[in-house]
Amino acid sequence: MIITTKFGGSSLADADHFRKVKAILEKDPARRYIVVSAPGKRNHDDIKVTDLLYSLYDAAEKGGDTESLLQAIYDRYLELVKDLDLTFDLGAEIDTIRRSLVKPEKEYLASRGEYLNAKLMSLYLGWPMVDCSLFVTFDDHHLLDGPATYQKGSDLLKGLEHAVVPGFYGADKSGIIRVFSRGGSDITGSIVSRCVGADLYENWTDVNGMLTADPRIVSDPKTIETISYQELRELAYMGASVLHEDALAPIRQAGIPVNIRNTNQPDEPGTMILASDTDCRGHLITGIAGKKGLSNIQLDKDLMNEEVGFGAKVLSILASHGVPYEHTPTSIDTMSVLVETADLEKEREAILEELKEALHPDRICIEDHIALAAIVGKNMARHPGLAAKVLQVVADAGINVRMIDVSFSEVNMILAVDEKNYEKTITAIYNGLQEYL
Amino acid sequence: MIITTKFGGSSLADADHFRKVKAILEKDPARRYIVVSAPGKRNHDDIKVTDLLYSLYDAAEKGGDTESLLQAIYDRYLELVKDLDLTFDLGAEIDTIRRSLVKPEKEYLASRGEYLNAKLMSLYLGWPMVDCSLFVTFDDHHLLDGPATYQKGSDLLKGLEHAVVPGFYGADKSGIIRVFSRGGSDITGSIVSRCVGADLYENWTDVNGMLTADPRIVSDPKTIETISYQELRELAYMGASVLHEDALAPIRQAGIPVNIRNTNQPDEPGTMILASDTDCRGHLITGIAGKKGLSNIQLDKDLMNEEVGFGAKVLSILASHGVPYEHTPTSIDTMSVLVETADLEKEREAILEELKEALHPDRICIEDHIALAAIVGKNMARHPGLAAKVLQVVADAGINVRMIDVSFSEVNMILAVDEKNYEKTITAIYNGLQEYL
Numbered sequence: 001m002i003i004t005t006k007f008g009g010s011s012l013a014d015a016d017h018f019r020k021v022k023a024i025l026e027k028d029p030a031r032r033y034i035v036v037s038a039p040g041k042r043n044h045d046d047i048k049v050t051d052l053l054y055s056l057y058d059a060a061e062k063g064g065d066t067e068s069l070l071q072a073i074y075d076r077y078l079e080l081v082k083d084l085d086l087t088f089d090l091g092a093e094i095d096t097i098r099r100s101l102v103k104p105e106k107e108y109l110a111s112r113g114e115y116l117n118a119k120l121m122s123l124y125l126g127w128p129m130v131d132c133s134l135f136v137t138f139d140d141h142h143l144l145d146g147p148a149t150y151q152k153g154s155d156l157l158k159g160l161e162h163a164v165v166p167g168f169y170g171a172d173k174s175g176i177i178r179v180f181s182r183g184g185s186d187i188t189g190s191i192v193s194r195c196v197g198a199d200l201y202e203n204w205t206d207v208n209g210m211l212t213a214d215p216r217i218v219s220d221p222k223t224i225e226t227i228s229y230q231e232l233r234e235l236a237y238m239g240a241s242v243l244h245e246d247a248l249a250p251i252r253q254a255g256i257p258v259n260i261r262n263t264n265q266p267d268e269p270g271t272m273i274l275a276s277d278t279d280c281r282g283h284l285i286t287g288i289a290g291k292k293g294l295s296n297i298q299l300d301k302d303l304m305n306e307e308v309g310f311g312a313k314v315l316s317i318l319a320s321h322g323v324p325y326e327h328t329p330t331s332i333d334t335m336s337v338l339v340e341t342a343d344l345e346k347e348r349e350a351i352l353e354e355l356k357e358a359l360h361p362d363r364i365c366i367e368d369h370i371a372l373a374a375i376v377g378k379n380m381a382r383h384p385g386l387a388a389k390v391l392q393v394v395a396d397a398g399i400n401v402r403m404i405d406v407s408f409s410e411v412n413m414i415l416a417v418d419e420k421n422y423e424k425t426i427t428a429i430y431n432g433l434q435e436y437l
Numbered sequence: 438m439i440i441t442t443k444f445g446g447s448s449l450a451d452a453d454h455f456r457k458v459k460a461i462l463e464k465d466p467a468r469r470y471i472v473v474s475a476p477g478k479r480n481h482d483d484i485k486v487t488d489l490l491y492s493l494y495d496a497a498e499k500g501g502d503t504e505s506l507l508q509a510i511y512d513r514y515l516e517l518v519k520d521l522d523l524t525f526d527l528g529a530e531i532d533t534i535r536r537s538l539v540k541p542e543k544e545y546l547a548s549r550g551e552y553l554n555a556k557l558m559s560l561y562l563g564w565p566m567v568d569c570s571l572f573v574t575f576d577d578h579h580l581l582d583g584p585a586t587y588q589k590g591s592d593l594l595k596g597l598e599h600a601v602v603p604g605f606y607g608a609d610k611s612g613i614i615r616v617f618s619r620g621g622s623d624i625t626g627s628i629v630s631r632c633v634g635a636d637l638y639e640n641w642t643d644v645n646g647m648l649t650a651d652p653r654i655v656s657d658p659k660t661i662e663t664i665s666y667q668e669l670r671e672l673a674y675m676g677a678s679v680l681h682e683d684a685l686a687p688i689r690q691a692g693i694p695v696n697i698r699n700t701n702q703p704d705e706p707g708t709m710i711l712a713s714d715t716d717c718r719g720h721l722i723t724g725i726a727g728k729k730g731l732s733n734i735q736l737d738k739d740l741m742n743e744e745v746g747f748g749a750k751v752l753s754i755l756a757s758h759g760v761p762y763e764h765t766p767t768s769i770d771t772m773s774v775l776v777e778t779a780d781l782e783k784e785r786e787a788i789l790e791e792l793k794e795a796l797h798p799d800r801i802c803i804e805d806h807i808a809l810a811a812i813v814g815k816n817m818a819r820h821p822g823l824a825a826k827v828l829q830v831v832a833d834a835g836i837n838v839r840m841i842d843v844s845f846s847e848v849n850m851i852l853a854v855d856e857k858n859y860e861k862t863i864t865a866i867y868n869g870l871q872e873y874l
Contacts, residue, residue: 234769237742252739296845302689305674309756311765312749319746327767328748329844332671336845384837388828395822404824406841407766408733408773408853416845
């Protein structure tokens with residue numbers, strides 16, 4: 001049994017958290033590898049080390065005050081060194097960073113938060129550090145080169161009983177440091193899991209897992225116990241995010257489950273992201289999510305259904321403007337295309353004109369302020385009355401459903417409502433279907 | 438107030454029916470124009486005059502026994518002439534038809550059923566006959582030339598207090614007789630209604646109107662009292678047909694309502710097809726219909742939703758093979774396209790190959806034996822709980838719903854179920870929602 005762990009910035013913000021991490025690692029000897037983020041906020045008004053580093057880059061570029069930023073970074077790590085009673089030449093590390101400012105490299109600087117944190121964690125645990133720039137490889141398009149990364153990572157890590165790996169960055173073929181987008185240490189955790197052939201990837205953060213609904217709308221929502229990759233993708237797409245979206249690919253291919261855990265409540269089981277979509281564990285409804293800011297492009301045309309290719313033309317015109325569509329429910333003489341208003345914005349008039357020209361609809365209009373609510377649960381299909389129940393609780397709340405889309409995949413049920421009814425809809429569904437969550 | 442009437446073949450099958458027609462016309466002096474079909478079946482084993490005429494054409498083409506067919510046609514009309522006590526040189530009319538057989542013209546022959554029936558009705562009522570070939574004009578593509586038809590028809594008919602017009606046929610610009618597809622007298626009725634500026638088009642047939650469900654599935658379904666054009670189109674598309682589908686265009690543009698009536702029960706109000714889609718008369722559910730024989734093309738691809746243009750490509754490939762789609766529900770990494778299996782048949786393998794080549798799905802498959810059930814009602818949107826109720830009664834019947842599509846037009850709700858559950862689904866919905874029908 002091999003477990004890879006990844007600890008986020010809030011789990012590594014201070015010495016207390018380092019101690020919690022050590023206790024977690026010691027509790028299960030299968031936890032042999034740890035990927036670390038840069039130190040996060042210690043309190044609400046604190047600044048993340050990575051943000052200090054980006055500010056440092058800006059200051060260096062614009063001739064600003066780099067010294068006070070270097071001092072702030074030094075102070076953050078010095079606190080850790082002192083509190084953890086480590087022997088570490090922090091000054092030399094900061095000097096290296098200072099010297100690089102002559103010709104500042106944004107991604108290199110951004111990566112130093114994880115780099116230094118891994119150094120300290122390595123000293124604190126007495127585990128060797130393996131710099132991720134030695135195996136996380138970016139290609140010429142600045143994208144992860146999976147095959148090269150997995151090969152080099154396996155070669156480096158598999159022989160080690162333990163390792164501390166900084167997250168977030170890697171290097172391109174000429175050795176220049178490249179970073180993932182923010183939160184990218186999740187990806188490093190996935191990569192390490194895959195490289196060492198882990199049985200489980202534990203992603204330690206500051207929440208008890210994914211929530212079944214948005215806590216800003218529903219008070220104290222339940223935690224999701226188990227979720228499939230596909231359900232996670234559906235919920236993440238609807239704004240319920242817990243992992244970096246690119247973190248799934250490496251482990252999905254390898255069939256490695258992920259456990260979202262809380263560093264501050266290590267006895268909580270967290271959320272288990274199942275390795276297989278055929279695993280039937282879980283509740284009928286896994287989670288509820290949604291988003292606002294959608295627009296409905298509605299085309300009406302008499303005898304539309306006799307015009308083969310009508311729908312294809314509509315979607316092609318949207319695609320040619322780079323506008324993805326969410327759903328396209330149709331009726332016999334009506335076609336709706338739901339898109340994100342933000343995607344439409346600059347192209348709105350051009351798209352309307354092109355649609356008119358190409359399709360001669362009797363009527364075309366764009367209605368904004370539409371919201372989507374998604375009820376996600378791969379087991380929903382096993383309970384035919386559930387969709388009825390969802391619609392009933394929404395109806396009971398006096399909300400008019402503008403569109404319903406339940407696809408053959410049956411992993412979810414999507415409702416469109418007027419934006420002003422969005423929170424009310426989510427609340428009605430959550431409260432009305434608690435027993436299934 | 439001007440009412441145009443059209444009587445179908447079963448309403449004109451014998452002298453008794455001619456008498457019923459006369460009584461109906463005399464009951465309301467606003468009924469000033471009548472369009473007639475050819476005589477239909479007098480009993481289950483009878484042959485429609487139009488079918489005799491098509492057989493006559495075939496016999497003439499293949500050197501078969503034309504005389505016995507001419508005799509059968511003669512006998513049908515002779516019975517009417519005798520029973521109605523008319524003075525009419527039927528022999529001369531049959532001779533004209535016989536002479537044409539030297540160089541048989543299929544459409545001319547097919548049109549003689551309506552032509553002769555209009556002659557008899559004209560004599561019987563004492564109303565002038567206006568041959569539809571004088572104004573119903575076909576263009577070079579064998580399609581109705583609306584503007585020419587309406588202009589000529591208005592000129593001919595508007596000055597007449599009464600007129601009898603044969604249905605089903607017209608003439609092209611060189612005077613050659615052309616016919617609509619079977620049931621096309623409905624179109625002639627619409628044309629005459631439009632030409633005379635009718636306030637109402639009464640379409641007299643042998644049923645009390647459109648039924649709320651298929652009587653082969655549901656026993657003794659209620660009659661639809663009022664229905665909008667759009668609802669009618671939705672139901673007709675799902676197989677619940679009562680009017681020729683091309684009969685709606687002329688009157689829809691002119692805003693003329695249609696009343697489907699029963700010649701044998703003239704006191705029944707029948708079904709009123711409303712002139713305006715904004716007319717809110719009617720029940721919450723107008724009708725339930727559906728069809729079998731659908732296939733689901735299912736494409737799964739990881740990160741599909743990030744590929745702008747995916748859906749457009751899929752539908753374009755289908756359109757290039759002439760395959761229209763019914764619905765295309767999507768999930769984040771899944772796209773379903775519902776098509777008629779019959780449309781797919783010859784192209785199945787080619788389409789699969791093209792989709793694979795163009796889109797590289799992780800998985801693609803076609804599932805046959807899908808059925809659709811449509812619950813149609815323009816007022817459904819006013820009752821948010823109705824969709825819930827529909828799903829509940831279907832769930833209570835133990836039927837798994839494979840897809841739900843409710844569009845922004847909100848005129849209908851479409852469910853996909855396995856074909857084997859089709860009748861059960863229709864019955865469950867009809868019985869469970871009787872109160873709304």
